[in-house]
Amino acid sequence: MLERCLEALVRQTLAPQCYEIVVCDDGPDDATRVLVERIADAHRARGLQIDYVPVTATQGPAGARNAGWRHARAQTIAFTDDDTIPDPRWLEAGLAALAGGACAAAGAIVVPLSDYPTDYEADASGLARAEFATANAFVRRAALIAVDGFDERFTSAWREDSDLQFSLLSAGGQIVRARDAVVLHPVRPACWGVSLSQQRKSAFEALLYRKHPVLYRQRIAKTPPIAYYATVSAALIAVAGLLLGLPSIAGVGALIWFALTFRFFALRMRGRSRAWTHIAEMAATSALIPFLSLYWRLRGAIRYHTWFI
Known part of the structure; x- marks a missing residue:
């Protein structure tokens, strides 16, 4: 190249x-x-x-x-x-x-x-x-x-x-x-699953926000990734329900997590390749990206000492 x-x-x-x-x-x-x-x-x-x-x-x-x-x-x-x-x-x-x-x-x-x-x-x-x-x-x-x-x-x-x-x-x-x-x-x-490793970049969003909060909100992202937070919260509710022996709460959490994850998967597939390997990649990575993205996002907020959620 x-x-x-x-x-x-x-x-x-x-x-x-x-x-x-x-x-x-x-x-x-x-x-x-x-x-x-x-x-x-x-x-x-x-x-x-x-x-x-x-x-x-x-x-x-x-x-x-x-x-x-x-x-x-x-x-x-x-x-x-x-x-x-x-x-x-x-x-x-x-x-x-x-x-x-x-x-x-x-x-x-x-x-x-x-x-x-x-x-x-x-x-x-x-x-x-x-x-x-x-x-x-x-x-x-x-x-x-x-x-x-x-x-x-x-x-x-x-x-x-x-x-x-x-x-x-x-x-x-x-x-x-x-x-x-x-x-x-x-x-x-x-490589297959490259979008997972790319989530590490979310840490640098926090650094950019710390340096230029007004311009960041004006030109990059006006609001936090609410869908990611909702997806992760639903998964945590499902796990907590299982651990506490509350199957109804666990079921509701799991259904919400599945609905949000499927919606994310569908949005990523719109107008995209229908090769079976790509479909499998999108299904697997759509389930993991919200967790990885928020992990690196919050890690960046801690590292760069800024309130970036």
């Missing part, structure tokens, strides 16, 4: 002397370094500078991107991910969007999907509707310096871009759309 991305970046319409490529590797390995050096050697004669930066101080995209923009020489920084395919006019269009004086611009992200995608694929396509995602973003160096870049406590690829967006807005910066700056973002392959 990285090679595919780099092949798109070296074909930008900007003159090679007008931009540089910095590849930040937060899981440094020789294979990646050799790939980047090979492509750098192939384009050095054109005047295009391509650097490989191993990142060991911190893990995650926030730390990697900080290392990248601090290593870069330009006054405008363009961010993308190794699994994207930038359009040839990507950089040209992004710079044009900033010509009016904005401190940052959010480009367009295209996520190709089949007619009946899996739940994971449909969830990944949310990038196309994101207000500001670092899979396609342009930020002036001065603005990054003013807010001290990305918060490296966001160690997963989740909400670190929203945090930067909110920090820029809170500092009085203007963020514009760069609709002609397009990157194609094919969905990465994923």
Whole structure:
């Protein structure tokens, strides 16, 4: 994927002397370094500078991107991910969007999907509707310096871009759309049950809320996940009823839990793949996600000392 991305970046319409490529590797390995050096050697004669930066101080995209923009020489920084395919006019269009004086611009992200995608694929396509995602973003160096870049406590690829967006807005910066700056973002392959491991990201919701409570409620989530709380509460009532020898209460709790879980399953299956493996995955994960999501959500609230329910 990285090679595919780099092949798109070296074909930008900007003159090679007008931009540089910095590849930040937060899981440094020789294979990646050799790939980047090979492509750098192939384009050095054109005047295009391509650097490989191993990142060991911190893990995650926030730390990697900080290392990248601090290593870069330009006054405008363009961010993308190794699994994207930038359009040839990507950089040209992004710079044009900033010509009016904005401190940052959010480009367009295209996520190709089949007619009946899996739940994971449909969830990944949310990038196309994101207000500001670092899979396609342009930020002036001065603005990054003013807010001290990305918060490296966001160690997963989740909400670190929203945090930067909110920090820029809170500092009085203007963020514009760069609709002609397009990157194609094919969905990465994923293992069965990937949605369960993704629930760990809920902890970072608490961190984002602690830092930007007003903007979080305005732009991310106005209310807590009431359906999750109701589902978990119903399950606990069912278990308590069994332990206390109250079968009627246990039965009511179990029925409510089943109804809410089935509703969640049905919503996730709407317009999605009907492959039997996908149906089985949705059934199993729909039963577990409310518990895991609330666990990580509350764990994040405790870790970051914020009232986030």
